[in-house]
Every structure is written in C-alpha cells, then in structure tokens.
Amino acid sequence: MSNLTSRDGAKARKLLDHLYNPKSRGIFFQLVMLAAILWLGYEVVLNVAHNLEAQGIASGFGFLDRTAGFDISQTLIPYSNTMSYGRVFWVGLANTLLVAGLGIVLATIIGFIVGAARLSRNWLIAKLATLYIEVLRNLPPLLMLFVVYFGVLKNLPSPKASLELPFSIYLNARGLYMPMAHREPGFGVVIAAALIGIAAFVALWQWARHRHRLTGHPTPLLLPGLVLVFGLPLVAFVLAGMPLSFDLPVQGRFNLTGGIVVQPELAALLTGLSLYTAAFIAENVRSGIQGVPAGQREAAAALGLKPRQILWLVVLPQAMRIIVPPLTNQYLNLTKNSSLAIAIGYPDLVSVFAGTVLNQTNQAVEVILITMSVYLVLSLLTSLAMNIVNVRMSLVER
Amino acid sequence: MRAEPGPQPMISRTRPGEKRGVHAVAIWLHRNLFSSWSSTALTLMGCVLVYWLVTGIFDWAIWRAIFYGADGSACRVEGAGACWPFVTAKFQLFMYGRYPTEELWRVNVTYALALAGLVPLMLPGVPGKLWLAIYMLVIFPIAAFLLLTGSSWLGLPVVSTELWGGLLVTLVVSCVSIAVSFPLAILLALARRSDLPLIRWSAIVFIEFVRGVPLVMVLFFASVMLPLFLPADITFDKLLRALIGIALFSAAYLAEVVRGGLQAIPRGQFEAADALGLSYTQKMGLVILPQALKFVIPGIVNSFIALFKDTSLVLVIGLFDLLGIVQQSVAADANWFSPQTAATGYVFAGFVFWIFCFGMSRYSVWLEGRLGTGPRR
Numbered sequence: 001m002s003n004l005t006s007r008d009g010a011k012a013r014k015l016l017d018h019l020y021n022p023k024s025r026g027i028f029f030q031l032v033m034l035a036a037i038l039w040l041g042y043e044v045v046l047n048v049a050h051n052l053e054a055q056g057i058a059s060g061f062g063f064l065d066r067t068a069g070f071d072i073s074q075t076l077i078p079y080s081n082t083m084s085y086g087r088v089f090w091v092g093l094a095n096t097l098l099v100a101g102l103g104i105v106l107a108t109i110i111g112f113i114v115g116a117a118r119l120s121r122n123w124l125i126a127k128l129a130t131l132y133i134e135v136l137r138n139l140p141p142l143l144m145l146f147v148v149y150f151g152v153l154k155n156l157p158s159p160k161a162s163l164e165l166p167f168s169i170y171l172n173a174r175g176l177y178m179p180m181a182h183r184e185p186g187f188g189v190v191i192a193a194a195l196i197g198i199a200a201f202v203a204l205w206q207w208a209r210h211r212h213r214l215t216g217h218p219t220p221l222l223l224p225g226l227v228l229v230f231g232l233p234l235v236a237f238v239l240a241g242m243p244l245s246f247d248l249p250v251q252g253r254f255n256l257t258g259g260i261v262v263q264p265e266l267a268a269l270l271t272g273l274s275l276y277t278a279a280f281i282a283e284n285v286r287s288g289i290q291g292v293p294a295g296q297r298e299a300a301a302a303l304g305l306k307p308r309q310i311l312w313l314v315v316l317p318q319a320m321r322i323i324v325p326p327l328t329n330q331y332l333n334l335t336k337n338s339s340l341a342i343a344i345g346y347p348d349l350v351s352v353f354a355g356t357v358l359n360q361t362n363q364a365v366e367v368i369l370i371t372m373s374v375y376l377v378l379s380l381l382t383s384l385a386m387n388i389v390n391v392r393m394s395l396v397e398r
Numbered sequence: 399m400r401a402e403p404g405p406q407p408m409i410s411r412t413r414p415g416e417k418r419g420v421h422a423v424a425i426w427l428h429r430n431l432f433s434s435w436s437s438t439a440l441t442l443m444g445c446v447l448v449y450w451l452v453t454g455i456f457d458w459a460i461w462r463a464i465f466y467g468a469d470g471s472a473c474r475v476e477g478a479g480a481c482w483p484f485v486t487a488k489f490q491l492f493m494y495g496r497y498p499t500e501e502l503w504r505v506n507v508t509y510a511l512a513l514a515g516l517v518p519l520m521l522p523g524v525p526g527k528l529w530l531a532i533y534m535l536v537i538f539p540i541a542a543f544l545l546l547t548g549s550s551w552l553g554l555p556v557v558s559t560e561l562w563g564g565l566l567v568t569l570v571v572s573c574v575s576i577a578v579s580f581p582l583a584i585l586l587a588l589a590r591r592s593d594l595p596l597i598r599w600s601a602i603v604f605i606e607f608v609r610g611v612p613l614v615m616v617l618f619f620a621s622v623m624l625p626l627f628l629p630a631d632i633t634f635d636k637l638l639r640a641l642i643g644i645a646l647f648s649a650a651y652l653a654e655v656v657r658g659g660l661q662a663i664p665r666g667q668f669e670a671a672d673a674l675g676l677s678y679t680q681k682m683g684l685v686i687l688p689q690a691l692k693f694v695i696p697g698i699v700n701s702f703i704a705l706f707k708d709t710s711l712v713l714v715i716g717l718f719d720l721l722g723i724v725q726q727s728v729a730a731d732a733n734w735f736s737p738q739t740a741a742t743g744y745v746f747a748g749f750v751f752w753i754f755c756f757g758m759s760r761y762s763v764w765l766e767g768r769l770g771t772g773p774r775r
Contacts, residue, residue, distance in 0.1 A: 030596040037600065044627045051626045122437050123430035124444040138755035139748050140707040143721055147748070150728065151741045336612035342714055350614055364622045372611045372619070379610040 048365060055362070063361045064089070070356060072347045074263050085357050092349035093374060099269055099348060100335040100378075106274035107334060108327075111281025118286050129282065136279035141337050144276050149268035149344045156264075159255045168248045170256055176267065177249035180260040186243035193236035197228040204228070265346035269338065277334045281327060288323035289315060321390075328386035332379050339375075349374060459745075473736035481742045484734050488727050492746070495563015495723060501555065504545045505566055511538055511545075512573075520761065522768055539577065546570070559637040565750065567637070568719040571644060571709045576652075576702050578645040583652030584691075588682060590653065591660055601653075608650035613711050616647045621715040640712045648705045655697040659690035692769060699762035703755050710751075721747050 018024045052059055064086035071081050076094040079087055117129035136144070154173055157163060162172035170177040201224070208219035237243070249259030292315050300314040341348035342355055349371060358367045431441045462479030464472050473481035485492070494505055515534040518524040546562075548554040562570070589601035608616065620643030621636065663686055671681040691698075713722035724743040727734070 026594045030594050033596055033600060047629055048626050051630055054630060120440070121430070121433065122440050122444070124448070125440050128444055128447065134756065135752070138703070138707075138752045138759065140710040140721060140751055142710045142713070143744060143748050143751065146721070146725055147741075147744045150725075151744055155737065155740075339612040339614040340711070342614060350612070350618075354615065354618055358618075358622070364626065368615070368619055368623055372615055375612060375615065376607065376610040 052365075057362050059363070059365060061366055063363050063366070066361070068357070068360075070360075072352060073345075074266060074347055085361065088357055089349070089353050089370065092347060092352040095347055095352075096335075096338055096341075096349040096374075099266065099273070099338045099341065099346070103270055103273045103277070103334050103338065104331050106270060107277040107281055107330070110274060110278035111330075112285055114278060115282035115285025115289070118282060119289055133279045133282050136276055137283070139276075141272060141276045142340055142343055144272035145268055145340055145344050148272045149264065153264040153268050162251070162256065168246075168259070170249055170251075172256070173264065174255065174261070175264050176262040177256045177259045178262070179249065180247045180258075182245045182247060184243040184245055186240045189240045190233050190237045190243070194229075194233040197230075197232035200232075201225050201228040263346070265341070265344055268344055269341050269346050269348075273334055273337055273340075277330050277337075280330050280333075284323050284326040284330065285319075288319040288321075291322040292318045324386060324390055328382060331386075332382055335378055335382070336375065458741075470734040470736045470739060473734075473738060478736070478738060480745065481734075481736055481738045484727075484736075484739050484742050485746045487734075491727065492564045492720060492723055494566050495718060496561040497557060497563070497566065498555075498561065501548075501557055504548070504554065504557075508542045508545045511541060522765075535577070559635050562637065563718040564723045565720045567712070567717060568706070568709050568721075571637075571641060571712060571717075571719065572702070572706045574641050575644040575648050575705060575709075578641070579647075579649035579652055580698075582645070582649040583656050584687065586649060586653035587656035587660060590657055605650045605653055608647055609654070613644070613647055613708050614714050616643045617711060617715050619643065620646075636715065636717055640715060640717055644705070644709070644712075647708075648701060651704070652698065652701050655694050655701055656690065658697060659694035660686065662693050663690050695769065696762040696766045699758055699765070703758050703762075706754060706758070707751065720750060 065084050068085050068088045069081050072091055075091050079091045114129045114132055117125050120126045156173045159172045159174050162170040168179050247258050249256045296314055300310040339350040342351040354367055354371045432438045458479040464478050465482050467483040515530055515538055519530045548556040586601050589597050592598045620639045624639055671685040709719050710721040712719055724747040728740045728743045
C-alpha cells in the first residue's frame, strides 16, 4: 500500500518537476509561440487568397512585364512610357539611391560643420549652431520639404523670367538649368590619365606611410597629390585638344531647352532632408568630440603637438569611434525619409512604384513586398558596411 | 539621440581675483569673440547673419505683414509679408479639423482631462503616482474615446473620424500610439533578451523588419495590406489603420530603447533576484523593469518626440493632421490664394510642432538631471 502511494508520489513529483523545470517550460512556451505564428500565417494567407479572389486580382509577379504607360519626370536610366512596370521599379530605385547618396554627402558636410561650430570657442558661432540644431531637430521633416518646395522653389520666377546666373546657369520654378558636358572622341585619354594619377597617388601614399613607419620622417603629400590627381588629367585634357563640348541651356519661347536640369522636386528633397539630418549629425559629432577624455588632449599638448595636429591625430580618430554608430543610424534615417518624396511628387521608389504602379495594377501584396524588401536590403547593407568600418576602427584599441 | 543639457561651459567664468565691471566685459569679449583674426572674422560673419535673420523675420512677420482681412485679397498686395488673417480664419480648422462646432467642447474637455492626469504624473514628487497612472491608462482612455467619438447611450452625437483633423489628429495619433506601443515594446524587449531561441528570433525579426522600412511603407502596409489580411467582413476606418501602423512602428523603436535600459542593469540584479527564488514575472516586474525603465525615461521621451513629428506622415494615406490640413488649405483654398499664404501656414504649423517638441525635449533634459541618469562627466 505504502509502496504504491510512494510510487504515485514519485510519479506526481516527476510531473511537477517537469512543470517547474525551466527547460520543459521553455519548450512549452516556444511550442505555443510556434503554433500562434503558424496559425496567424495560415489565417493571413487564407484571407489574402480569399480577398484577392473576391476582388478578381490575379496574384503573381507577371504584372512586372506589362506596359507601364505613364511618364516619369526624372529618369537616370533610359525610360519611356512603353516600357514595363519592372523598368519603373529600376527607375524609382535609381532615383531613391540618387537622393540618398547625395543627401548623405550633403548632410555629413553640413552636420560636421555645424557640430564643430557648436563646439567653437567663438561664443556667437556656438550659439548660432545651437539655434540651428534646436530649431531643425524639433520640426517634422515633411514640413521642411513643404517649406523648401512650395514656399521657396515654387515661388521662383516662371521660365520666361528665369534668373540668370554665371556660366550659363538659369534658375526658375521649373528647376535649375546647367550646361551639360559631352565627351568628344579622344576623351578616353583624359580618363586614363586620371586613373593613372589616382593609382600613382595611392602608391605614393603607401610608400610615404611605409617610410614614416620606418624612419619617422613625414612626407608632404598635399602638393604631389594635387598634381597627380588633378594636374595629370588636366595636362592630358589640354594635350588631347580639349575633347569636351558643352550643351548650353537656351531660352526658348516657353521654356529653356538643352543643358541638364535639376528638378525642383529633387532640389527640395535634397535640401530638406540634408538640413534636417544635419542637425542630428551635428549633435552626434559634438557628443563624439566631447566624449574624448580631456586627458588625451592634454597629453597631446604636453607632447608638443600643435592644435591642428591634436585635432586631426588625437581627438578626431577617437571621436570617430563614438560618432560612427549613431551616424549609421542617421544615414539609414535619411534613406528611409527619402520616401517622403511622395508628398512633393519626386519620382522615388515609393512614389512611382508603391504609389502609381500599385494604383494602376492593384497588385498590393507584390508591390509592397518588393518595396519593403528593397529598404530592408538597403538598411542591412548599410549596417553591414558600417559594422566593418566600426570593427576596423576599434581594432586600433588595445 | 539624446539632447544634451545646456550650453558649453564658458571659458571666461570670472574668478575671485579677477577685475569686474567694464574690464571683465572687455576680457569676456576678447576671449569669446575676438581672440584671434579668424575668430574676429567669424564673429563679424555671425553678426551679419544675425542681423539678416532678425531683420528678415521682423520685416516679414510684423512690419510688412497683413493682420486684417476677410479673405486672400488683403494679402495679394505687392510686397506684403505674412498673411496672418489666413491663420486666424482657419484657426478652428487647424486645431480641430471639421469637428462640428457645437461639439468642440468635447475635445476641450478631453484635453482638460488629459492635462489633469498628465501634469501631476510628469512632475516628480507629486504623490499618488500609481492612482494617476491607473487614471491615465484605464479611466482616461475610455472617457476620451466616449467623448471624442460620441455614444448614443450617453446622449453624445457620434462624430465620424472622417471629420477629425488638425492638431486633434496629431495628438490622438501620437498619444494613442505611444500608449499602445509602450506595453508592446516592453514585451518585445524582454522577448529579444529571452533565452528561448524561437521567442528571441521572433522579436529580432519583427524589430529589425519594422526598423528597416520607412514609416510611409508601414502606413501603406496598414492601409492597403491589413484589410487584405483580415476576413472580408471586418472593416475599420482609416484612422484606426493608421494607429495600428504607427503603434507597431513605434513599438519596434521603443523596444530598442527599453532593451538599452535592460542591458544597463548589472548582472548582479538578475542573479540576486534568481537567488531569492523570484519567478520570471516577479524578477522582471519587481526588480529589473522598474530600474530599467527609470533609466530610459529620456529615451522614451525622445521616441515620443520622433513619433510626434512622424504623425505628419499620415498625410500619405489621406488623413489630415495639423501639417496635412495646413498644406491642404494652402494648396486647395482659392479664396486665400496669395504669394505668402503658404509660407504663413507653414510658419504657423512649424511653430506649433516646435513648441511641442522643444517643450518635450527640455522636459527630458530636466528629468535626466533630476533622476541623475544622464551621462556622467
């Protein structure tokens, strides 16, 4: 009898052990989670199939081959309205990358200048930089776009009364018209010279580093660098008989023709996004520079380094380590914010593909999936690249 | 992104032995504005910029501005500055959208109820935080929902969300999203730090997926895909779809903020809680989260600022928040068409947004100092 109870008790205890065992609990919770995810996925797929059938939409990516039939105001790759929706995707992607790339460069330049200005020993400059940061950081980026686009660029004179700037550059409400350079036969020589110049400069730089490591003697690089990278192609250019022709914008009856046009949408998007992002980058730069312990500066000064050397050789390399991770985030934010283009009609990926193409084809699932994956891939690639930079920089540490 | 408190320490703090008066001023000027040739040049450039900014703003906003007028014709004068009558005429539209005028008191009562709960909750040192939190999280949302949408049961006429707009939509979207996303964010952050691989990976995939795509895409997703995901007989309005999208979006960002807080808690706290035999819920709820959340309050406020600015994107799915409704009035109202209408509208919208965001960022800085959680120097 007692034997039986004790065996029962042992059984019950074993069961309780399982119940309280973190491992079996973990497995249980994960099974519940898995079931929930599977059920949710099943329901979603079922509902989507049902809803699409009810609306008479055929799913699949076949629509990408159908003719688009609409025009796009700015195309970096050849495009006409007889081309396919697939082509529209690439046009939109190229436009997004253009805005993101140019915006990142501009925002970094403005951001570093403002961040440095905020730390300036000049009181007025520091205050002005603070004003810039505090004003722009606290406004929605969309508002900045509206201000630049509808408030400024759309108020420029009409094409008939374009503002004339030097070098045959014209500015009006339709955009910024600039001369476009065309290559003539023989321009290949210039490109070859430029490549040779850059290669020679890199070799020189490596040699100088090697020499510096061995002997401690610095080699002046600025002048030879300028000569090699810019002088060599220039000489080749002159020798080849200046193989470039310029297509100048010409004032027509209604509009300017010829040259290359920067659309006001692109200009507004670039200005708005880079000014906005620059405010955040400036803050990153400031906290990065302030994050370098004062002892580093003092030690460098004690070693007799000049203020410029202290900044470039001691403070900035260490500050960059603090700046890079948040900087990556700002670059990603800028890329993602470029989707605000849809509000002012710049033909970026979201606006042409997730906007126009989706409306024309009703292929919501496919279009949104494609667009989202593009952004996911972009952000993964950026984080990957920045992680590599980060690892290389932190390796310097002991 | 964390706003840092205060300006740089000034180099010219007068020391006890130093001369005062005119001489001190001269020293200060010399050190901070004219220490070298380059500094002097910068100062002069700065002065020109300040002069240009101040006179430009004064000239546009006051001197050449139009203050009275029944419609845009008053502003269509050559060389006119800001068109302020546009803002006064549209003020109700900007604040409440097309919410019926005779029902506006309901919105105002909701604001008053919110302030009554929020102000004591946000001031450290006011007792009864628990009751205030219960009021804000349980009683207030129900009251606000009944007041704003109306209910025939209480004798309040129903106001469709199609009529909502302006600052009302901005505030509703940002407050509801933060309230919904906060608990979600805590769960996600805990899941991301869980030992169970499936749970951890679900959280990672969700967070990284949402953080990797722009809010515009999330809003498109919520407005186009969500209806497809649900059975055909379930439909809900545009505002709710936007709310779901933005709440999920901000949950992913907030989760990372909360995770930062969790990571800042020393291991010893986890181990001590385990050693005391606390269950997972007790350990997290009583030991870890109270410390972690206190640590990230500034981060949470900053997320809220970002969310507040991002609400303006609901424009892309056809909802009109403050910025959207200003933009719509500027672009579509022919009565008020004038060269400066757009600029005036944007300045007004920008001013409102700026006041809110700047106020919150100052609050976060102040709180950081109060709680002693800021970066130590």
